[in-house]
Amino acid sequence: MNYLNETIDSLHKKLADKELTSKELTDQTLNGMKDKEKDISAFITVNDDAVKDAEKVDNDGIKGSLSGIPIAIKDNIVSNGIKTTAASKILYNFMPVYSATVLEKLEAAGAINIGKTNMDEFAMGSSTETSYFGDTHNPWNLDTVPGGSSGGSAAAVASGEVIAALGTDTGGSIRQPASFNGIFGIKPTYGRVSRWGVIAFASSLDQVGVMSKRVEDSATVLSAIAGHDEHDSTSSEKEVPDYRANLSKDMTGVRIAVPKEFWHEGTNPEVIAQVNKALETYKKLGATVDEVSLPALKHAVEVYYVLASSEASSNLQRYDGVRYGFRAKDVKNIKDLFVNSRSEGFGTEVKRRIMLGTFALSAGAYDAYFKKAAQVRTLFIEEMNKVLEDHDFIMGPSTTSTAFKIGDKIDDPLAMYMNDILTIPANLAGLPAASVPAGLADGMPVGLQIMARPFNEQAIFNAAYALQEENKFYEQIPTALKGED
């Protein structure tokens, strides 16, 4: 199966009209994956029971729009009976005994979990290179990274292995890989989607979202996974709209804010040119574009790496080799068991974040780093909300460059962290944000980032859809896949 020219609607029609069974579709998906995975390596684990799951859906009858459709799941979302690793050695053998709420909801809608996608270890990274299970390759150029941390999900969608995938986004982990792979990806408002069963990284920032080639497909999937969950007290009780049914590309009178700090000198001019072109499209469609300023943006990376690492150092204390996962051998006592299991089980980037977070929370550093960062976060949230009082959107580039070469930044943590400067703001402020393809720069995809007011995912889908219907980027076939079909 090659999903590049399909949509959830087109697949649903074939399934509902009995042109195709879910079993056939799932078989074809697995065959397509076998072919493409040689180049892409987007998956850590393929679901061996996917065909059986599809047969069950066929027997029950095709119902809603996701019924019978295979979807890929990032490997930090736990799946009952299917290995879930967060791309870490410390969870290399972890077999969940329950499923995350988002997966239960997808399965209740009839979707098939086709497999678990590669990612940066514990979602810490921007290139998928920190995975214990090896690199994933960008289908636009196999020598470049797919971005991260949801790099496997992004590459699986961009290469047409699947129609849609779930990802998670703590500082840009859905939007940056979406941008690098020329697909759409949305990080919903903090609290829009339950995180029960999602392996925690930074709990005041983490959110589950969706990636797909077409905007309307993410709209369908987000409606299915969003909503309150009694297992996650941070999940909102606000009603979930039918984003797909409510899609509108009317941009008349819409007010767009562009922070001048997003156009900073470090950003590739070709990227800026594509983003400016997208903004011109919105003007043509009747929107106004105003330049604004977010002075606290220059501290966003600093705030993020203190807070995210501090929360991570706390969340990752649970990995101690006692109850699950990797356990170090030949230890004398319980302390050695903890220390050796963690030291042998975590990769370098994860250790670096745990060290930074432990430092920022330690006596003597707490006020100057952790508390200070939390205060600057407040200022930052106020700045963003002020802009959104009289604008519908904040827009800018999703990333400062297109996908970089595998190996280029992995030894320079600060350069890697600076990748996130444009995506971090939405996480710090809890805002919904998406990346939608804007065009190509030197043959590689560029994403436009769209942020909106809390719980206004509909507005983001609408704006992204309006751009998609103008530039029809989805017609582009990733370079490395050309000549295959």
Next chain:
Amino acid sequence: MISKDEILHVAELANLKLKDDEVDSFVSQLGKIVDMESNLASVDTDGVEPTYNMGDTSTTFREDKGIHTQTREQMFENVPESEDNLIKVPTIVAKEEDE
């Protein structure tokens, strides 16, 4: 700047044992990262409340009622070593002669 002693102290707090080359690279890399973080000091935050939590929910309550989820057997499926239905770990309190 961050010293080698600080790195070793933080590693101890984090239950991590670093190899010699890891210590050296963390001294240099975390030093640079902490230097970057020190830019935060230039922001005036007098009287600003810190944001530690997000979301629109305050404390939520539910009825204090047990809910049956996984069985003991299921919970043991991932335990690396067990004996008599208990998790097995090495010595917690050392005998005197081991000290």
